[in-house]
Amino acid sequence: MATAKASKRKTVAAAPSSVRPKCAARPVRGKRLARNRRGDTGPAGSIRARNQARILKAAEAVFAAKGLSGATTAEIAQRAGVPKPNLHYYFGTKQQLYESVIRNILGLWLGAMDEIRPDADPAQAIGNYIRSKIRYSRDWPEASRIFAIEIIGGGKHVMGFLKTNLRKLVKEKGEAIRAWAAAGKMDPVDPAHVMFMIWAATQTYADFAAQIGAVLDKNPRADDVFETATETVVNIVLKGCGIAR
Amino acid sequence: MATAKASKRKTVAAAPSSVRPKCAARPVRGKRLARNRRGDTGPAGSIRARNQARILKAAEAVFAAKGLSGATTAEIAQRAGVPKPNLHYYFGTKQQLYESVIRNILGLWLGAMDEIRPDADPAQAIGNYIRSKIRYSRDWPEASRIFAIEIIGGGKHVMGFLKTNLRKLVKEKGEAIRAWAAAGKMDPVDPAHVMFMIWAATQTYADFAAQIGAVLDKNPRADDVFETATETVVNIVLKGCGIAR
DNA sequence: ATTACTATTGACCGTTTGGTCAAGTTTTGC
DNA sequence: GCAAAACTTGACCAAACGGTCAATAGTAAT
Numbered sequence: 001m002a003t004a005k006a007s008k009r010k011t012v013a014a015a016p017s018s019v020r021p022k023c024a025a026r027p028v029r030g031k032r033l034a035r036n037r038r039g040d041t042g043p044a045g046s047i048r049a050r051n052q053a054r055i056l057k058a059a060e061a062v063f064a065a066k067g068l069s070g071a072t073t074a075e076i077a078q079r080a081g082v083p084k085p086n087l088h089y090y091f092g093t094k095q096q097l098y099e100s101v102i103r104n105i106l107g108l109w110l111g112a113m114d115e116i117r118p119d120a121d122p123a124q125a126i127g128n129y130i131r132s133k134i135r136y137s138r139d140w141p142e143a144s145r146i147f148a149i150e151i152i153g154g155g156k157h158v159m160g161f162l163k164t165n166l167r168k169l170v171k172e173k174g175e176a177i178r179a180w181a182a183a184g185k186m187d188p189v190d191p192a193h194v195m196f197m198i199w200a201a202t203q204t205y206a207d208f209a210a211q212i213g214a215v216l217d218k219n220p221r222a223d224d225v226f227e228t229a230t231e232t233v234v235n236i237v238l239k240g241c242g243i244a245r
Numbered sequence: 246m247a248t249a250k251a252s253k254r255k256t257v258a259a260a261p262s263s264v265r266p267k268c269a270a271r272p273v274r275g276k277r278l279a280r281n282r283r284g285d286t287g288p289a290g291s292i293r294a295r296n297q298a299r300i301l302k303a304a305e306a307v308f309a310a311k312g313l314s315g316a317t318t319a320e321i322a323q324r325a326g327v328p329k330p331n332l333h334y335y336f337g338t339k340q341q342l343y344e345s346v347i348r349n350i351l352g353l354w355l356g357a358m359d360e361i362r363p364d365a366d367p368a369q370a371i372g373n374y375i376r377s378k379i380r381y382s383r384d385w386p387e388a389s390r391i392f393a394i395e396i397i398g399g400g401k402h403v404m405g406f407l408k409t410n411l412r413k414l415v416k417e418k419g420e421a422i423r424a425w426a427a428a429g430k431m432d433p434v435d436p437a438h439v440m441f442m443i444w445a446a447t448q449t450y451a452d453f454a455a456q457i458g459a460v461l462d463k464n465p466r467a468d469d470v471f472e473t474a475t476e477t478v479v480n481i482v483l484k485g486c487g488i489a490r
Numbered sequence: 491a492t493t494a495c496t497a498t499t500g501a502c503c504g505t506t507t508g509g510t511c512a513a514g515t516t517t518t519g520c
Numbered sequence: 521g522c523a524a525a526a527c528t529t530g531a532c533c534a535a536a537c538g539g540t541c542a543a544t545a546g547t548a549a550t
Contacts, residue, residue, distance in 0.1 A: 047516095047517080047526080047527070048526085048527085051527090064397075065398060065399065066312075066314060066398060067311075067312050067314065067315060067394070067398075068315070069311060069312065069314055069315030070312060070313070070314030070315060070398075072506085072507065072508085073507075073508060073509080074506090074507075074508090082528085082529095083528070083529050083530080084508090084509090084529090085509085085510080085511085085528075085529060085530085086527080086528060086529075088508085088509065088510080089526095089527070089528080089529095090527095093508075093509075094507095094508065094509090145397045148393065148397055148452070148453075149312070149394060149397060151452070151453050151455050151456050152309075152390045152393055152394060152452050152453075152455075153310060153311060153312075153315075154310065154455050155455040155456060155459070159455075159459060162455075162456055162459035162460060163459045163462075166456075166459070166460055167459065167460050167462065170460050187480075189477060189480070189481070190473050190476075190477050192460065192461060193473055193474055193477035193478070194477060194481070196446075196449055196450075196453070196457060196474075197446045197449075197477065197478060197481065199449070199453075200445040200446045200448070200449035200453070201441075201442045201445045201446055203445070204441055204442075204444070204445035205441075207393070207396070207397050208393075208396050208397075208441070208444075208445070210396050210397075210399050210400040210404075210407075211396045211400060211407055211411075212441060214400070214404060214407035214408045214411070214412065215407060215411055215412050215415050215437065216437060217408075217412065228435050228438055229438055229441075231435075232434060232435050232438035232439060232442065233438070233442060235432075235434070235485065236434070236439070236442065236481065236482060236485030236486060237481065237485060238485075239484060239485045239487070240480065240481030240482060240483075240484045240485030240486075241481060241485075242484070292496080292497070292546095292547090293496085293497085296497085317536085317537065317538085318537080318538060318539080319536090319537075319538090327498085327499095328498070328499050328500080329499090329538090329539090330498075330499060330500085330539085330540080330541090331497080331498060331499075333538085333539065333540080334496095334497070334498080334499095335497095338538080338539075339538065339539090
């Protein structure tokens with residue numbers, strides 16, 4: 001389809017002599033042609049929305065496997081089924097595309113945290129939080145991997161998020177945990193480190209899937225792996241924190 | 246020093262006209278000049294050993310921060326304080342240098358596992374294992390990060406290690422854990438998943454140091470962070486597995 | 491001192507890569 | 521139905537990169 005259409009268009013720079021007049025009258029360069037990125041969402045751009053989604057999805061896969069520097073725009077474009085300039089048309093530079101992908105991911109991070117509230121039962125709250133984090137590792141492993149690579153590399157694209165949103169969240173949820181401990185519902189653990197432990201233990205099923213699959217000699221995405229994983233992590237964390245059920 | 250010596254050597258290709266005779270009589274190409282990489286160790290090559298160590302150390306730092314594809318040979322060479330061709334002289338290609346770095350890291354991995362033996366006391370054995378893994382995360386965070394990036398990317402350079410050495414190790418140590426459970430010394434947990442959890446919870450202090458530092462608003466390498474981390478992880482895992490102390 | 495080997499390095503090269511451009515087509519608003 | 525805006529894309533480029541080479545310098549054994 002695309003090829004058929006493309007064949008109609010004739011190339012113009014096919015002058016056999018390789019002189020090329022070097023574009024004497026370049027467009028002013030500075031006005032920048034006002035890259036038309038409009039309000040981003042909105043019904044007026046269904047083509048825009050569709051293509052952006054395709055490109056973002058492809059970019060997610062490639063960034064997850066190879067990181068920012070290892071990913072090539074050509075591979076992302078091919079995976080998305082669009083020519084490379086199209087990608088730049090929608091997202092500007094590779095950096096900006098990466099930042100768009102990261103922004104998507106951070107939204108999901110915060111959502112899962114809502115489970116933990118001081119008025120809830122700790123076994124329910126923390127248990128459900130762990131379950132949802134492991135489910136998330138199974139269903140969106142690529143998001144987790146991109147985040148992991150980003151943090152390992154120093155996290156400079158997410159430092160703002162970490163120092164504001166996430167820090168605040170840890171403080172809030174930490175208060176809940178401290179309140180539970182004060183009420184004798186659990187041991188007086190260090191809330192932040194417990195959260196680090198939960199994050200690590202749950203995200204490892206996305207980030208280190210290759211290792212887990214190799215060691216278990218199983219498909220790491222198999223249901224029984226995730227069931228045993230969930231059970232193990234929930235049991236150890238709850239019992240380890242002295243939370244009765 | 247190096248510069249002073251270099252200034253003595255005169256360039257030879259500085260013919261002002263840019264013709265360059267194109268090296269008509271190239272050395273046969275095929276005999277390959279027998280890249281002299283000797284037995285690798287040995288006292289006869291103290292220069293070799295020193296330079297290889299410098300380069301490996303620099304490579305470790307750069308690979309840990311940027312991964313295989315993000316690292317440039319120029320940056321590694323600069324960090325090592327040697328010119329780029331020197332790096333190729335000792336290690337061949339970037340790939341091969343990377344594999345050398347990886348090989349170094351895998352050695353450390355196995356060493357730390359020796360702690361776990363069936364005849365030991367589980368609280369001691371597992372507790373010490375966790376302590377040594379966290380210490381390792383503090384002292385060699387770069388090794389952990391390289392390993393993490395490698396696994397996230399699919400682990401193709403370490404798959405052999407994972408499917409043989411590590412799988413065997415997990416099976417062996419798993420037997421020990423099962424034996425402890427059978428003897429009533431701990432709960433009947435799934436050994437492999439407990440190990441995954443321990444690895445995740447300990448390595449996170451190397452791999453995710455940037456996140457931990459940002460959330461805690463502290464230097465993530467500070468002693469008190471590591472002490473609280475160790476205490477938290479040891480307590481939760483031991484208690485969570487029903488191991489009395 | 492001669493020889494043989496090891497180590498050092500400036501200059502270079504082919505390829506890959508992110509990004510641009512201008513000419514084209516399609517869609518939208520009126 | 522037409523003009524403006526949005527979208528598409530082959531061809532291209534400069535910079536960066538991994539890697540090579542041949543000339544040179546240092547070192548050790550005889």
